[in-house]
Amino acid sequence: MLILAIESSCDDTAAAVIEPENRILSSVISSQDEIHVRFGGIVPELASRRHIEMIRPVVHQALAQAGVKLEDIDLIAATQGPGLVGSLLVGFTFAKALALVNNLPCVGVDHMAAHLLSCLLEAQQPSFPYTALIVSGGNTSLFAVEDPLTFTRLGRTRDDAAGEAFDKVAKLLDLGYPGGPEISRLATSGNPHTFAFPRARLSKESLDFSFSGLKTSVAACVHKLKKTDRTLPIPDICASFQEAVVDVLVDKTLAACARTGYRSVVIGGGVAANPRLRQALSNRCTEEGLQLFMPSPALCTDNAAMIGIAGYYQFLSGRFVDADSDAYSRSPL
Ligand code: KG4
Numbered sequence: 001m002l003i004l005a006i007e008s009s010c011d012d013t014a015a016a017v018i019e020p021e022n023r024i025l026s027s028v029i030s031s032q033d034e035i036h037v038r039f040g041g042i043v044p045e046l047a048s049r050r051h052i053e054m055i056r057p058v059v060h061q062a063l064a065q066a067g068v069k070l071e072d073i074d075l076i077a078a079t080q081g082p083g084l085v086g087s088l089l090v091g092f093t094f095a096k097a098l099a100l101v102n103n104l105p106c107v108g109v110d111h112m113a114a115h116l117l118s119c120l121l122e123a124q125q126p127s128f129p130y131t132a133l134i135v136s137g138g139n140t141s142l143f144a145v146e147d148p149l150t151f152t153r154l155g156r157t158r159d160d161a162a163g164e165a166f167d168k169v170a171k172l173l174d175l176g177y178p179g180g181p182e183i184s185r186l187a188t189s190g191n192p193h194t195f196a197f198p199r200a201r202l203s204k205e206s207l208d209f210s211f212s213g214l215k216t217s218v219a220a221c222v223h224k225l226k227k228t229d230r231t232l233p234i235p236d237i238c239a240s241f242q243e244a245v246v247d248v249l250v251d252k253t254l255a256a257c258a259r260t261g262y263r264s265v266v267i268g269g270g271v272a273a274n275p276r277l278r279q280a281l282s283n284r285c286t287e288e289g290l291q292l293f294m295p296s297p298a299l300c301t302d303n304a305a306m307i308g309i310a311g312y313y314q315f316l317s318g319r320f321v322d323a324d325s326d327a328y329s330r331s332p333l
Contacts, residue, residue, distance in 0.1 A: 001019065001020055001074045001075065001312075002017060002018075002019060002025075002066075002068060002072055002073050002074050002075075003017070003018050003019070003020065003073070003074065003075045003076075003077055003308040003311060003312060003315075004016075004017055004059070004062070004063070004070075004073045004075070004076050004077070004098075004308075005017075005018060005076075005077045005078070005109075005304040005305065005307040005308030005311055006055070006059065006076070006077070006078040006079070006091045006092075006094065006095045006304055006307065007078070007079045007091060007111075007114075007302060007303065007304040007306075007307045008051045008055065008078075008079065008083075008087050008088060008090050008091030008092070009079045009081070009082070009083025009084065009087060009088050009091075009111045009302070010042065010047065010083050010084060010087060010137070010138070010302060011031070011032040011033070011035075011036060011042045011047045011050075011087070012029050012030065012031055012032065012301075012302045012303075013029075013030040013032075013050070013051050013054040013055055013058045013090075013091070014027070014028060014029045014030070014058065014302060014303050014304035014307075015028050015058045015059045015061070015062035015304050016028065016062055016303065016304035016305040016307070016308050017062050017063060017065075017066035017068060017073075017308075018121070018305055018308035018309060018312075020308075020309065020312040022120065022121055022122075022123075022125070022309075024121060024305045025065075025066035025067070025068070026061075026062045026063075026064075026065035026066035027062070027298075027303055027304060027305045028058050028061045028062045028065065028304075029058075029302070029303060029304075030054045030057075030058050032046075032047060032050050033177065033178065035047075035050060036177055037176055037177045039177075040167075040171040040176075040177050041167065041171070041177060042084070044084045044086055044087065045086070047084060047086070047087045048084070048086035048087050048089070048090055051087055051090035051091065052090055055090055055091060055094050056094075059094070059098075062304070070098075070102060071102075073102075073104060074104070074105075075104065075105050075106075075107065075311065075312070075315050076095045076098055076099045076104050076105070076106045076107075077095070077106070077107045077108075077109050077307050077308050077310070077311025077312070077314070077315075078091050078092045078094070078095030078096075078106070078107075078108060078109065078307065078311075079091060079092065079108075079109050079110075079111050079114070079307050080092055080108030080109060080110065080321065080325070080327055080328060081108075081110060081111065081327050081328035081329060081330070081331060082110070082111055082112065082138070082328060082329055082330050082331040083111060083138070083327075083329065084329070085327055085328075085329050088327035088328075088329075089327050092108065092325075092327045096321065096322075096323055096325070100323055105315065105320055106320060106321050107311045107314040107315050107319060107320055107321060108314070108321040108325055109307045109310045109311045109314060110310070110331055110332070110333060111302075111307075111331070112134060112139060112141070112151075112331045112333045113149075113151065113310045113333060114306040114307045114309070114310040115134045115136065115139075115268035115269050115306065116132050116134060116143060116145055116151060116266070116268060116310075117148055117306065117309050117310045117313070118268050118295045118299045118300070118303075118305075118306035118309070119266045119268065119293045119294070119295045119299075120148075120309050121295065121299055121305055121306065121309050122293070122295055122296065122299070124293065125293070126264040126266055126291070126293040127264065128145065128146060128147050128148070129144065129145055129146050129147070129260070129262050129264075130145050130262050130264035130265060130266050130293070131143070131144060131145070131154075131253070131256050131257045131260045131262050131264070131265050131266070132144075132145050132265070132266040132267065132268065133249065133252075133253045133256070133265070133266075133267045133268075133269075133272070133281075134267075134268050134269045134272075135161070135162045135163065135249060135267065135268075135269045135270075135271040135272055135277075136161060136162075136163050136268075136269030136270045136271060136272075136302075137161060137163035137164055137167060137178065137180075137270055137271075138161055138163070138164070139156070139157070139161050139269060139331075140156065140157040140161045140162045140163075140209045140211070140249075140269075140271075141153055141154075141155065141156040141157070142154040142155045142156075142207050142252060142253065142256040143333070144256075144260045144262070145266070148310070148313035149313055149314075149317055151333050153333060154207045154256050154259060154260070155206065155207025155208045155209065155252065155256065156208060156209070157208065157209040157210065157211060158202075158208050158209065158210045159210050159211060159212035160210075160211040160212050160215060161211070162209070162211055162245050162249065162271045163178070163180055163269070163270050163271045164211070165211040165212075165214060165215050165241075165245060166178075166179045166180040166183050166242075166245070166271065167179040167180065168215050169183065169215060169218050169237075169238075169241050170182055170183055172218065172219055172222055173222065173232070173234055173237065173238070175234075178270070180270060180271060180273075180274065181273075183238045183241065183242060184238075184242060184274050184275060184276060186234055186235045186238040186239075187235065187238040187239040187241075187242045187276065188235075188239075188275075189235045190233070190234075190235030190236040190237070190238050190239030190240070191235075191236050191239055191240070192239040192240050192242065192243035193240070193243075194233065194236035194237075194239070194240050195218075195221055195236065195237060195240035195241075196240075197214055197217050197218060197221075197240055197241055197243075197244040198213055198214055198217050198244065199214075199244050199247050199248050199251075200213050200214065200248065201248065201251065201252075207252055207255060207256050207259065209248060209249075209252060211245065211248075214241070214244055214245070218237065218241050221237070222237065242274070242276055243276070245271075245277075246274070246276050246277045246280050247280075249271075249277060249281075250277070250280050250281050250284050253265065253267075253281065254284055254285075254288060254290075257288070257290055263289070263290055263291060264290070264291045264292075264293065265281075265285055265290050265291065265292045265293065266292075266293045266294075267281065267292075267293075267294050267295075267300075268295060268299075268300060268306075269300060269301075270300055270301040270302070271300075272294065272295070272300040273297035273300040273301055278294055281294075282294075
């Protein structure tokens with residue numbers, strides 16, 4: 001079975017061809033970073049316009065790289081939500097139209113569900129059930145994953161997502177957009193103990209997150225440092241900020257595992273590509289005897305291959321979309 005998958009929920013236009021038996025035949029991503037970098041964040045209007053320009057070439061490229069034709073495809077899967085509706089509508093409408101014209105089944109995929117299942121595309125796969133941390137630019141949530149269609153949310157951010165905090169701190173330090181990769185690169189030469197930034201753990205029982213206080217604390221620190229003659233110790237700020245985010249993410253994930261009792265842990269989302277988070281979580285999981293499954297960095301950030309694998313399970317359960325199905329901005333998960 002061959003699945004053509006399309007993703008356009010935010011600022012990347014992506015398409016992939018996969019075989020559900022976990023083989024990625026192609027995965028093409030057209031990034032819009034150069035458009036949004038000067039604004040320090042995504043401009044929704046510009047994002048949807050760019051998706052319109054890129055959707056056809058990206059889908060063509062995905063088919064060509066896989067060495068297949070549209071006639072070979074058995075199923076079309078596209079992100080239905082959550083995300084920027086103007087962006088989602090481009091990929092989702094394109095997918096529905098392609099399916100209609102070619103008489104193919106079409107499934108709508110929840111972007112969060114796709115992140116929760118992206119590790120199923122790796123050679124080493126977790127078995128169900130598992131505990132999952134999804135940490136990206138728009139979400140920071142913990143889930144109990146019973147099977148490929150049953151997810152129970154255990155906690156979520158009450159304000160900023162972790163990736164959003166990375167991006168806002170990067171903007172504060174003039175490091176460009178998206179900020180996560182640059183902060184993690186600079187952090188490798190910084191001392192994570194230079195600044196004692198706050199770790200918001202909320203109540204002991206809570207599996208929710210809060211990152212807005214941390215971001216404000218970094219802003220106050222930078223403001224204070226700028227009043228002195230010293231040049232900003234940017235690597236130290238990056239390392240100290242990153243350590244504060246990682247500490248909370250790791251502690252809450254381990255608390256979620258204690259709550260579910262599941263022995264497998266999965267991570268996903270753009271921030272899951274962060275090397276320090278991967279290392280710290282890996283160490284803690286080893287200490288606790290938990291098995292950790294991490295998608296490769298390319299499968300952590302937005303991609304269409306994960307939409308394909310999540311779409312496959314929608315297909316198996318017979319959940320199809322029709323021409324009237326609409327995109328949605330908020331995830332029901
Ligand atoms: O999952 P994703 O590609 O897009 C959505 O949010 O939907 O995640 C993007 C986020 C951005 O906030 C980016 O700064 C962050 O992931 N990110 C990272 C790293 N790579 C990407 N954050 C920390 N360290 C990284 N290495």
